[in-house]
Amino acid sequence: MIKIGKLEIKGICALAPMAGVADRSFRELCAGYGASYCVGEMASAKGLILGDRKSEELLEVGAAERPAAVQLFGCEPEFMARAVEKALKYSPDAIDINMGCPTPKITNNGSGSALMKKPELCGEIVRAVVAEAGDTPVTVKIRKGWDEDSVNCVEVAKICEEAGASMITVHARTRSQMYAPPADWSIIKAVKDAVGIPVIGNGDVFTAHDAMCMLEETGCDMVMVGRGALGNPWIFRQINSLYEHSRPLPEPGLFEKMSVMHKHILAMVEHKGEYIGMREARKHAAWYLKGFRGASRLRNECAKLTVVSDVDELIKKVIEANSSQTDTSN
Ligand SMILES: Cc1cc2nc3c(=O)[nH]c(=O)nc-3n(C[C@H](O)[C@H](O)[C@H](O)COP(=O)(O)O)c2cc1C
Incomplete structure (x- = not known):
């Protein structure tokens, strides 16, 4: 300490x-x-x-x-x-x-x-x-x-x-x-x-x-x-x-990552309002997508995030693009 x-x-x-x-x-x-x-x-x-x-x-x-x-x-x-x-x-x-x-x-x-x-x-x-x-x-x-x-x-x-x-x-x-x-x-x-x-x-x-x-x-x-x-x-x-x-933890699965992204963006909107919050959330969303299938295509979607419901649409698309490799355990 x-x-x-x-x-x-x-x-x-x-x-x-x-x-x-x-x-x-x-x-x-x-x-x-x-x-x-x-x-x-x-x-x-x-x-x-x-x-x-x-x-x-x-x-x-x-x-x-x-x-x-x-x-x-x-x-x-x-x-x-x-x-x-x-x-x-x-x-x-x-x-x-x-x-x-x-x-x-x-x-x-x-x-x-x-x-x-x-x-x-x-x-x-x-x-x-x-x-x-x-x-x-x-x-x-x-x-x-x-x-x-x-x-x-x-x-x-x-x-x-x-x-x-x-x-x-x-x-x-x-x-x-x-x-x-x-x-x-x-x-x-x-x-x-x-x-x-x-x-x-x-x-x-x-x-x-x-x-x-x-x-x-x-x-x-x-x-x-x-x-x-x-x-x-x-x-x-x-x-x-x-x-x-001394215990290494694995990477969180897709669902946990998307749910954390969702929570993070909602907090930004709560603190800054939807207009500024959603614009500032765009770069964060792109970072959360790193490593997932279709990430480069979906980054264009991140750049368009404007209202909160756009985040749900984005998450749906990420899950669709990765459905065959989705770990459903979390
Ligand atoms: C986007 C961005 C903004 C930063 N803003 C600040 C800042 O406001 N004050 C500061 O002391 N350092 C700032 N830094 C430097 C970081 O605090 C840190 O020293 C640097 O990124 C190196 O650490 P890292 O290799 O873990 O990223 C910033 C870095 C980045 C990437």
Whole structure:
């Protein structure tokens, strides 16, 4: 168990923050499958201060996803500190600072992974956020470095710890790598060996077996799963089973997958309304179909999902296309 101030995390797998994907519906679903900690989509500190409603919506924490952090991005200590007040209104279990986003829209302003080019500024930001956060733990999410010529995650991690960060997530790739394999897990171990606060390892965990290897190879306190959970929220159940009972669990069958997809999309519609919920559900539906017969043809159907009843039609078509290989046991 990880205990940092009032934050207690019982378990070894976390859901990664994923803007535009890991919204409250998805986070609650993953928590239900055993994700022991969730981090919300990044919210702009400046946007929050200027009263942007969409930025503020990203701070909502659902009861079923706790313990959960909200995540802030920005590069001015003063704005980051002022955004904390907004964040605290939603009683997050932790406030995470984004120092890893590789998107030019974010890095061109000096935020996200661009912060790693200025280690001193990383420290100033952490100090400013900690000063406003009271007893809510402040954590950071970093990358290996900006590029292969400037690998500095150990230095940045130590500076953040010194400035008051309570936990560090290391995405084991440089910014130049974006999301390209391979993730360099040795760097997670290097950070773990260098700091005294808990370290979450992140990058390329796609199976329960990957999670065990990362824990073993790096000594990290927890693994964080991003893309491996898309259309695959039960990965957390699989990781926990392998970790706690050394028992690998099989893939769920078609009916379970379709029923989880249905539940997930209904939750999105409940939180965001049918118009936005159904549009945002399209990419999730395509991920759930991965590996099934006819998936590429049926992906076009996913792209047309508009009203809730379209989901029932889609599921019927998936079952028809796979009827000869349907496992009726679940
Ligand atoms: C669609 C998408 C959105 C992301 N959004 C965020 C974000 O808001 N904040 C953040 O710190 N990382 C974000 N990330 C990075 C992930 O949290 C994670 O570090 C990365 O995907 C590597 O983990 P993985 O190999 O398990 O996917 C995002 C990744 C993806 C694919």
